[in-house]
Amino acid sequence: MMQHQHLIACRECDLLNVTKPYSPEDISRCSRCGSLLHSSKINSIDRTLALVIAGLMFFLIACCYPLLNLKVVGAETTNKMITGVIDLYHYGLKDCSLMVFMMTIIVPFIKLAMLLYILLSLKLNINVPGRLFIFRMYHTLDVWGMLDVYMLAIIVAMVKLVDFATVSTGIGLYAFIVLIVISLSASATLDHHLIWEKLEESR
Amino acid sequence: MKKKRLTAREASLISCHICGKLFRDIPVAKGKRKKCARCGATLHTRKPESLARTWALVISGLILYIPANVYPIMTVTQFGRGTPDTIISGIIALFNNGLWSIGVIIFVASVLIPVLKLVVLVLLLLSVHFRWKWNPRQRTLVYKIVEKIGKWSMLDIFMISILAALVKLGFLLNVTPNRGASAFGAVVVVTMFASMSFDPRLIWDREHDHE
Ligand SMILES: [Zn+2]
Ligand SMILES: [Zn+2]
Numbered sequence: 528m529m530q531h532q533h534l535i536a537c538r539e540c541d542l543l544n545v546t547k548p549y550s551p552e553d554i555s556r557c558s559r560c561g562s563l564l565h566s567s568k569i570n571s572i573d574r575t576l577a578l579v580i581a582g583l584m585f586f587l588i589a590c591c592y593p594l595l596n597l598k599v600v601g602a603e604t605t606n607k608m609i610t611g612v613i614d615l616y617h618y619g620l621k622d623c624s625l626m627v628f629m630m631t632i633i634v635p636f637i638k639l640a641m642l643l644y645i646l647l648s649l650k651l652n653i654n655v656p657g658r659l660f661i662f663r664m665y666h667t668l669d670v671w672g673m674l675d676v677y678m679l680a681i682i683v684a685m686v687k688l689v690d691f692a693t694v695s696t697g698i699g700l701y702a703f704i705v706l707i708v709i710s711l712s713a714s715a716t717l718d719h720h721l722i723w724e725k726l727e728e729s730r
Numbered sequence: 731m732k733k734k735r736l737t738a739r740e741a742s743l744i745s746c747h748i749c750g751k752l753f754r755d756i757p758v759a760k761g762k763r764k765k766c767a768r769c770g771a772t773l774h775t776r777k778p779e780s781l782a783r784t785w786a787l788v789i790s791g792l793i794l795y796i797p798a799n800v801y802p803i804m805t806v807t808q809f810g811r812g813t814p815d816t817i818i819s820g821i822i823a824l825f826n827n828g829l830w831s832i833g834v835i836i837f838v839a840s841v842l843i844p845v846l847k848l849v850v851l852v853l854l855l856l857s858v859h860f861r862w863k864w865n866p867r868q869r870t871l872v873y874k875i876v877e878k879i880g881k882w883s884m885l886d887i888f889m890i891s892i893l894a895a896l897v898k899l900g901f902l903l904n905v906t907p908n909r910g911a912s913a914f915g916a917v918v919v920v921t922m923f924a925s926m927s928f929d930p931r932l933i934w935d936r937e938h939d940h941e
Contacts, residue, residue: 534752536738536745539870540934543736543743559735560870560934565750595896602899611891615907618894622912626919627891630884663769666748670922673881673888680888683832684896687889690827691808691903723749727768 535564571718576646578713582639585706590632593697594681597688607699608632608677634672635710641665642713649725658726666719678707737934744773777929781855787924788851794917795844801910804890808903816910817841817886839885840914847883847921850876851928858932866933873933877925883918887911 535546537557544557544564554566568574593605608631615624641661648655681700688694738745742755746766753773758764764773777783802814815823817840824833850872857864890907897905 534743535750536743536752538745538747538750539874539930540866541737541739541745541931542934543738543741560867562870562874595892597896597899599899599902602902604896604898606892606895610895611888614895614898615891618907620907620909620912623887623891623907623915626884626915627888631888659769663748663771670881670926673884676882676884677888679835679882680885680892683835683885684889684892686829686832687824687893688897690829691897720750723751723768 568718588702592699780929783927798914803910
Protein backbone atom coordinates (compact mmCIF):
# COMPACT_ATOMS: atom_id res chain seq x y z
CA MET A 528 0.00 0.00 0.00
CA MET A 529 1.20 3.46 -0.84
CA GLN A 530 2.26 5.75 1.94
CA HIS A 531 1.32 9.40 2.35
CA GLN A 532 3.61 10.76 4.99
CA HIS A 533 3.07 14.44 4.32
CA LEU A 534 -0.70 14.12 4.76
CA ILE A 535 -2.70 13.49 7.90
CA ALA A 536 -6.44 12.85 8.07
CA CYS A 537 -8.35 14.56 10.88
CA ARG A 538 -9.85 11.96 13.22
CA GLU A 539 -12.95 14.05 13.87
CA CYS A 540 -13.87 15.34 10.40
CA ASP A 541 -11.72 13.30 7.95
CA LEU A 542 -10.23 16.39 6.26
CA LEU A 543 -6.77 15.86 4.82
CA ASN A 544 -4.29 18.28 6.36
CA VAL A 545 -0.78 18.87 5.06
CA THR A 546 1.75 18.57 7.86
CA LYS A 547 5.14 20.13 8.16
CA PRO A 548 8.22 17.91 8.46
CA TYR A 549 8.75 16.65 11.98
CA SER A 550 9.96 19.21 14.47
CA PRO A 551 10.11 19.01 18.25
CA GLU A 552 7.32 20.61 20.25
CA ASP A 553 5.15 21.14 17.24
CA ILE A 554 1.41 21.24 17.67
CA SER A 555 -0.86 21.14 14.67
CA ARG A 556 -4.61 21.44 14.47
CA CYS A 557 -7.13 20.58 11.79
CA SER A 558 -7.82 23.57 9.55
CA ARG A 559 -11.53 22.80 9.36
CA CYS A 560 -12.72 21.60 12.79
CA GLY A 561 -9.83 22.63 15.02
CA SER A 562 -9.16 19.19 16.49
CA LEU A 563 -5.64 18.28 17.52
CA LEU A 564 -3.85 16.44 14.73
CA HIS A 565 -0.68 15.68 16.59
CA SER A 566 1.67 17.28 19.07
CA SER A 567 5.34 16.42 19.25
CA LYS A 568 7.10 16.35 22.59
CA ILE A 569 10.68 17.15 23.51
CA ASN A 570 12.71 14.15 24.65
CA SER A 571 9.53 12.12 24.75
CA ILE A 572 10.99 8.61 25.15
CA ASP A 573 13.39 9.43 28.00
CA ARG A 574 10.91 11.50 29.94
CA THR A 575 8.01 9.11 29.58
CA LEU A 576 10.21 6.11 30.43
CA ALA A 577 11.36 7.75 33.66
CA LEU A 578 7.77 8.59 34.59
CA VAL A 579 6.55 5.09 33.78
CA ILE A 580 9.18 3.45 36.01
CA ALA A 581 8.36 5.82 38.87
CA GLY A 582 4.65 5.25 38.23
CA LEU A 583 4.95 1.47 38.54
CA MET A 584 6.82 1.84 41.84
CA PHE A 585 4.16 4.12 43.31
CA PHE A 586 1.46 1.85 41.94
CA LEU A 587 2.82 -1.02 44.03
CA ILE A 588 2.95 1.15 47.16
CA ALA A 589 -0.57 2.47 46.53
CA CYS A 590 -1.86 -1.09 46.17
CA CYS A 591 -0.10 -2.60 49.19
CA TYR A 592 -0.78 0.06 51.82
CA PRO A 593 -4.10 1.33 53.22
CA LEU A 594 -5.67 4.39 51.60
CA LEU A 595 -7.91 5.44 54.48
CA ASN A 596 -8.44 4.59 58.16
CA LEU A 597 -11.78 4.92 59.89
CA LYS A 598 -12.27 5.18 63.65
CA VAL A 599 -15.54 5.09 65.58
CA VAL A 600 -15.47 4.78 69.37
CA GLY A 601 -12.57 2.35 69.61
CA ALA A 602 -13.37 0.32 66.51
CA GLU A 603 -11.10 0.84 63.52
CA THR A 604 -11.09 -0.27 59.88
CA THR A 605 -8.75 0.38 56.96
CA ASN A 606 -9.12 -0.13 53.25
CA LYS A 607 -6.79 -0.79 50.34
CA MET A 608 -7.58 -0.43 46.65
CA ILE A 609 -8.31 -4.15 46.35
CA THR A 610 -10.58 -4.41 49.41
CA GLY A 611 -13.32 -2.42 47.69
CA VAL A 612 -13.26 -4.90 44.83
CA ILE A 613 -13.38 -7.92 47.15
CA ASP A 614 -16.20 -6.51 49.26
CA LEU A 615 -18.39 -5.63 46.29
CA TYR A 616 -17.91 -9.24 45.20
CA HIS A 617 -18.90 -10.59 48.61
CA TYR A 618 -21.97 -8.37 48.77
CA GLY A 619 -23.08 -10.03 45.52
CA LEU A 620 -22.39 -7.16 43.09
CA LYS A 621 -20.04 -9.21 40.91
CA ASP A 622 -20.40 -7.05 37.81
CA CYS A 623 -19.67 -3.87 39.77
CA SER A 624 -16.72 -5.53 41.41
CA LEU A 625 -15.31 -6.49 38.02
CA MET A 626 -15.77 -2.95 36.67
CA VAL A 627 -13.98 -1.36 39.62
CA PHE A 628 -11.20 -3.96 39.42
CA MET A 629 -10.63 -3.35 35.69
CA MET A 630 -10.89 0.43 35.71
CA THR A 631 -8.86 1.21 38.82
CA ILE A 632 -6.30 -1.59 39.01
CA ILE A 633 -5.91 -3.81 35.95
CA VAL A 634 -6.13 -1.26 33.12
CA PRO A 635 -3.96 1.44 34.74
CA PHE A 636 -1.36 -1.18 35.64
CA ILE A 637 -1.33 -2.83 32.20
CA LYS A 638 -1.07 0.58 30.55
CA LEU A 639 2.06 1.41 32.53
CA ALA A 640 3.52 -2.06 31.94
CA MET A 641 2.87 -1.78 28.19
CA LEU A 642 4.60 1.59 28.00
CA LEU A 643 7.55 0.22 29.98
CA TYR A 644 7.94 -2.68 27.53
CA ILE A 645 7.77 -0.45 24.46
CA LEU A 646 9.81 2.50 25.70
CA LEU A 647 12.55 0.38 27.30
CA SER A 648 12.99 -1.63 24.12
CA LEU A 649 13.20 1.59 22.07
CA LYS A 650 15.64 3.13 24.53
CA LEU A 651 17.91 0.06 24.60
CA ASN A 652 17.49 -0.45 20.86
CA ILE A 653 16.45 -4.07 21.13
CA ASN A 654 13.80 -5.54 18.91
CA VAL A 655 11.29 -7.42 21.05
CA PRO A 656 8.19 -9.08 19.64
CA GLY A 657 4.63 -7.76 19.71
CA ARG A 658 5.37 -4.08 20.22
CA LEU A 659 3.02 -2.79 17.53
CA PHE A 660 0.24 -5.01 18.82
CA ILE A 661 0.89 -3.87 22.39
CA PHE A 662 0.84 -0.19 21.46
CA ARG A 663 -2.42 -0.76 19.59
CA MET A 664 -3.92 -2.40 22.69
CA TYR A 665 -2.64 0.55 24.72
CA HIS A 666 -4.84 2.86 22.65
CA THR A 667 -7.84 0.56 22.93
CA LEU A 668 -7.52 0.31 26.72
CA ASP A 669 -6.73 3.98 27.27
CA VAL A 670 -10.28 5.23 27.97
CA TRP A 671 -10.96 2.49 30.54
CA GLY A 672 -8.26 3.54 32.99
CA MET A 673 -9.87 5.79 35.59
CA LEU A 674 -7.37 6.57 38.32
CA ASP A 675 -8.36 10.25 38.33
CA VAL A 676 -12.03 9.42 38.89
CA TYR A 677 -11.03 7.08 41.71
CA MET A 678 -9.05 9.90 43.33
CA LEU A 679 -12.13 12.13 43.35
CA ALA A 680 -14.15 9.20 44.75
CA ILE A 681 -11.70 8.91 47.67
CA ILE A 682 -12.06 12.62 48.44
CA VAL A 683 -15.86 12.47 48.25
CA ALA A 684 -15.93 9.37 50.48
CA MET A 685 -13.74 11.13 53.06
CA VAL A 686 -15.99 14.20 53.17
CA LYS A 687 -19.06 12.02 53.39
CA LEU A 688 -17.70 10.11 56.40
CA VAL A 689 -16.55 13.13 58.38
CA ASP A 690 -19.95 13.39 60.04
CA PHE A 691 -19.99 9.77 61.19
CA ALA A 692 -16.43 9.01 62.18
CA THR A 693 -12.79 10.03 62.31
CA VAL A 694 -11.15 9.48 58.94
CA SER A 695 -7.39 9.55 58.55
CA THR A 696 -5.21 9.06 55.52
CA GLY A 697 -2.89 6.10 54.98
CA ILE A 698 0.47 5.74 53.21
CA GLY A 699 -1.30 4.21 50.24
CA LEU A 700 -3.20 7.45 49.64
CA TYR A 701 -0.03 9.56 49.40
CA ALA A 702 1.46 7.07 46.97
CA PHE A 703 -1.81 7.19 45.03
CA ILE A 704 -1.69 10.99 44.74
CA VAL A 705 1.88 10.81 43.41
CA LEU A 706 0.77 8.07 41.01
CA ILE A 707 -1.98 10.31 39.60
CA VAL A 708 0.46 13.18 38.98
CA ILE A 709 2.92 10.76 37.36
CA SER A 710 0.39 9.08 35.09
CA LEU A 711 -1.04 12.42 33.95
CA SER A 712 2.48 13.67 33.17
CA ALA A 713 3.32 10.43 31.37
CA SER A 714 0.35 10.79 29.04
CA ALA A 715 1.35 14.42 28.46
CA THR A 716 4.93 13.55 27.48
CA LEU A 717 4.05 10.54 25.33
CA ASP A 718 4.51 11.34 21.64
CA HIS A 719 2.26 8.82 19.90
CA HIS A 720 3.31 9.75 16.39
CA LEU A 721 7.01 9.38 17.22
CA ILE A 722 6.49 5.97 18.84
CA TRP A 723 4.50 4.65 15.87
CA GLU A 724 7.19 5.83 13.46
CA LYS A 725 9.99 4.29 15.50
CA LEU A 726 8.16 1.01 15.96
CA GLU A 727 7.45 0.84 12.24
CA GLU A 728 11.06 1.62 11.29
CA SER A 729 12.55 -1.03 13.52
CA ARG A 730 10.10 -3.74 12.56
CA MET B 731 -9.48 30.21 -6.89
CA LYS B 732 -8.98 28.30 -3.67
CA LYS B 733 -8.41 24.62 -4.16
CA LYS B 734 -11.21 22.46 -2.76
CA ARG B 735 -10.08 20.72 0.38
CA LEU B 736 -10.55 17.00 0.25
CA THR B 737 -11.39 14.55 2.97
CA ALA B 738 -9.54 11.27 3.14
CA ARG B 739 -12.57 9.46 1.76
CA GLU B 740 -12.90 11.83 -1.19
CA ALA B 741 -9.25 11.24 -1.97
CA SER B 742 -9.81 7.46 -1.77
CA LEU B 743 -7.67 7.20 1.31
CA ILE B 744 -8.30 5.48 4.63
CA SER B 745 -6.71 6.56 7.88
CA CYS B 746 -6.14 4.00 10.62
CA HIS B 747 -8.32 4.84 13.62
CA ILE B 748 -5.61 3.69 16.02
CA CYS B 749 -2.27 4.86 14.63
CA GLY B 750 -3.45 7.45 12.10
CA LYS B 751 -1.49 6.11 9.13
CA LEU B 752 -2.99 6.80 5.71
CA PHE B 753 -3.51 4.09 3.13
CA ARG B 754 -4.82 4.05 -0.40
CA ASP B 755 -8.32 2.57 -0.28
CA ILE B 756 -7.89 -0.38 -2.62
CA PRO B 757 -10.58 -3.05 -2.87
CA VAL B 758 -9.86 -6.36 -1.17
CA ALA B 759 -11.25 -9.83 -1.77
CA LYS B 760 -14.76 -10.38 -0.44
CA GLY B 761 -14.89 -11.54 3.15
CA LYS B 762 -11.39 -10.26 3.83
CA ARG B 763 -10.83 -7.28 6.08
CA LYS B 764 -8.57 -4.39 5.32
CA LYS B 765 -5.85 -4.28 7.94
CA CYS B 766 -3.54 -1.43 8.84
CA ALA B 767 -0.08 -2.43 7.58
CA ARG B 768 1.49 -0.66 10.52
CA CYS B 769 -0.48 -1.60 13.66
CA GLY B 770 -2.78 -4.35 12.40
CA ALA B 771 -6.08 -2.62 13.27
CA THR B 772 -9.02 -3.17 10.94
CA LEU B 773 -9.39 -0.23 8.55
CA HIS B 774 -12.74 1.49 8.04
CA THR B 775 -13.51 4.65 6.08
CA ARG B 776 -16.20 5.30 8.69
CA LYS B 777 -16.92 3.40 11.88
CA PRO B 778 -19.02 0.38 10.81
CA GLU B 779 -22.79 0.72 11.30
CA SER B 780 -22.08 3.80 13.39
CA LEU B 781 -25.62 5.21 13.52
CA ALA B 782 -27.38 1.87 14.14
CA ARG B 783 -24.92 0.85 16.85
CA THR B 784 -25.04 4.22 18.57
CA TRP B 785 -28.86 4.20 18.53
CA ALA B 786 -28.91 0.68 19.98
CA LEU B 787 -26.48 1.60 22.75
CA VAL B 788 -28.20 4.91 23.54
CA ILE B 789 -31.56 3.15 23.85
CA SER B 790 -30.01 0.43 26.05
CA GLY B 791 -28.54 3.20 28.19
CA LEU B 792 -31.94 4.88 28.53
CA ILE B 793 -33.62 1.60 29.52
CA LEU B 794 -30.91 0.73 32.06
CA TYR B 795 -31.22 4.23 33.47
CA ILE B 796 -34.62 3.28 34.93
CA PRO B 797 -33.48 0.44 37.29
CA ALA B 798 -30.36 2.48 38.06
CA ASN B 799 -32.56 5.18 39.55
CA VAL B 800 -35.41 3.06 40.95
CA TYR B 801 -33.31 0.54 42.87
CA PRO B 802 -31.23 1.63 45.85
CA ILE B 803 -27.49 1.88 45.30
CA MET B 804 -26.37 1.61 48.91
CA THR B 805 -27.56 1.41 52.50
CA VAL B 806 -25.92 3.18 55.43
CA THR B 807 -26.80 1.47 58.71
CA GLN B 808 -26.13 3.27 61.98
CA PHE B 809 -26.89 1.59 65.31
CA GLY B 810 -28.83 -1.08 63.49
CA ARG B 811 -31.09 1.37 61.67
CA GLY B 812 -30.74 2.34 58.05
CA THR B 813 -32.68 3.08 54.90
CA PRO B 814 -31.54 2.18 51.40
CA ASP B 815 -30.68 5.19 49.24
CA THR B 816 -31.24 5.59 45.53
CA ILE B 817 -29.00 7.94 43.54
CA ILE B 818 -31.47 10.82 43.91
CA SER B 819 -32.37 10.24 47.56
CA GLY B 820 -28.66 9.98 48.39
CA ILE B 821 -28.03 13.38 46.79
CA ILE B 822 -31.03 14.93 48.57
CA ALA B 823 -29.74 13.52 51.87
CA LEU B 824 -26.34 15.13 51.26
CA PHE B 825 -27.98 18.52 50.66
CA ASN B 826 -30.13 18.11 53.77
CA ASN B 827 -27.03 17.36 55.82
CA GLY B 828 -25.40 20.53 54.53
CA LEU B 829 -22.79 18.69 52.46
CA TRP B 830 -23.37 20.95 49.46
CA SER B 831 -19.93 20.56 47.90
CA ILE B 832 -20.05 16.80 47.46
CA GLY B 833 -23.80 16.91 46.83
CA VAL B 834 -23.09 19.02 43.75
CA ILE B 835 -20.16 16.81 42.66
CA ILE B 836 -22.26 13.64 42.88
CA PHE B 837 -25.22 15.31 41.18
CA VAL B 838 -23.00 16.32 38.26
CA ALA B 839 -21.35 12.89 38.00
CA SER B 840 -24.41 10.66 38.52
CA VAL B 841 -27.28 12.68 37.07
CA LEU B 842 -26.13 15.56 34.91
CA ILE B 843 -23.37 13.82 32.94
CA PRO B 844 -25.30 10.63 32.02
CA VAL B 845 -28.45 12.56 31.09
CA LEU B 846 -26.51 15.19 29.14
CA LYS B 847 -24.59 12.46 27.38
CA LEU B 848 -27.68 10.58 26.27
CA VAL B 849 -29.45 13.79 25.19
CA VAL B 850 -26.46 15.06 23.23
CA LEU B 851 -25.95 11.70 21.50
CA VAL B 852 -29.63 11.61 20.51
CA LEU B 853 -29.38 15.17 19.15
CA LEU B 854 -26.20 14.32 17.22
CA LEU B 855 -27.82 11.19 15.78
CA LEU B 856 -30.92 13.15 14.75
CA SER B 857 -28.78 15.93 13.29
CA VAL B 858 -27.07 13.39 11.03
CA HIS B 859 -30.31 11.60 10.10
CA PHE B 860 -32.21 14.76 9.24
CA ARG B 861 -29.23 16.80 8.01
CA TRP B 862 -29.71 19.65 10.41
CA LYS B 863 -27.79 22.83 9.65
CA TRP B 864 -26.40 22.98 13.19
CA ASN B 865 -22.82 24.25 12.90
CA PRO B 866 -20.65 21.13 12.37
CA ARG B 867 -17.71 22.62 14.23
CA GLN B 868 -19.91 23.13 17.28
CA ARG B 869 -21.29 19.64 16.96
CA THR B 870 -17.77 18.18 16.80
CA LEU B 871 -16.84 20.12 19.93
CA VAL B 872 -19.96 18.94 21.78
CA TYR B 873 -19.19 15.36 20.76
CA LYS B 874 -15.62 15.59 22.01
CA ILE B 875 -16.77 17.00 25.36
CA VAL B 876 -19.36 14.24 25.79
CA GLU B 877 -16.73 11.63 24.95
CA LYS B 878 -14.28 13.07 27.51
CA ILE B 879 -16.62 13.49 30.49
CA GLY B 880 -18.36 10.11 30.34
CA LYS B 881 -15.95 8.28 32.62
CA TRP B 882 -16.58 10.69 35.53
CA SER B 883 -19.97 9.05 36.02
CA MET B 884 -18.14 6.08 37.57
CA LEU B 885 -17.56 8.31 40.60
CA ASP B 886 -20.56 6.98 42.53
CA ILE B 887 -19.62 3.34 41.92
CA PHE B 888 -16.04 3.90 43.05
CA MET B 889 -17.26 5.78 46.11
CA ILE B 890 -19.58 2.90 47.02
CA SER B 891 -16.69 0.43 46.68
CA ILE B 892 -14.56 2.56 48.99
CA LEU B 893 -17.35 3.01 51.56
CA ALA B 894 -18.33 -0.67 51.49
CA ALA B 895 -14.74 -1.68 52.18
CA LEU B 896 -14.05 0.95 54.80
CA VAL B 897 -17.29 1.18 56.76
CA LYS B 898 -17.66 -2.29 58.27
CA LEU B 899 -18.23 -1.64 61.96
CA GLY B 900 -21.18 -3.98 62.35
CA PHE B 901 -23.87 -2.53 64.61
CA LEU B 902 -22.14 0.85 64.93
CA LEU B 903 -21.85 1.81 61.31
CA ASN B 904 -22.11 -0.22 58.16
CA VAL B 905 -22.36 0.46 54.43
CA THR B 906 -23.90 -2.13 52.12
CA PRO B 907 -23.89 -1.74 48.34
CA ASN B 908 -27.19 -2.55 46.60
CA ARG B 909 -28.27 -3.77 43.18
CA GLY B 910 -28.96 -0.31 41.75
CA ALA B 911 -25.20 0.21 41.66
CA SER B 912 -24.79 -2.59 39.11
CA ALA B 913 -27.46 -1.08 36.88
CA PHE B 914 -25.85 2.34 37.13
CA GLY B 915 -22.40 0.91 36.34
CA ALA B 916 -23.94 -0.70 33.27
CA VAL B 917 -25.40 2.67 32.20
CA VAL B 918 -21.96 4.25 32.35
CA VAL B 919 -20.28 1.46 30.39
CA VAL B 920 -23.04 1.30 27.77
CA THR B 921 -23.04 5.08 27.23
CA MET B 922 -19.27 5.07 26.93
CA PHE B 923 -19.57 2.46 24.18
CA ALA B 924 -22.34 4.57 22.63
CA SER B 925 -20.16 7.66 22.33
CA MET B 926 -17.29 5.52 21.04
CA SER B 927 -19.41 4.04 18.28
CA PHE B 928 -20.63 7.41 17.02
CA ASP B 929 -18.49 8.64 14.15
CA PRO B 930 -18.09 12.46 14.22
CA ARG B 931 -17.01 12.40 10.57
CA LEU B 932 -20.63 11.68 9.65
CA ILE B 933 -21.46 15.23 10.79
CA TRP B 934 -19.10 16.59 8.18
CA ASP B 935 -19.98 14.11 5.44
CA ARG B 936 -23.55 15.30 5.34
CA GLU B 937 -22.37 18.90 5.45
CA HIS B 938 -20.32 18.31 2.32
CA ASP B 939 -23.22 16.73 0.46
CA HIS B 940 -25.11 20.01 0.80
CA GLU B 941 -22.55 22.07 -1.07
ZN1 LIG C 1 -10.96 18.18 11.45
ZN1 LIG D 1 -2.79 1.49 12.26
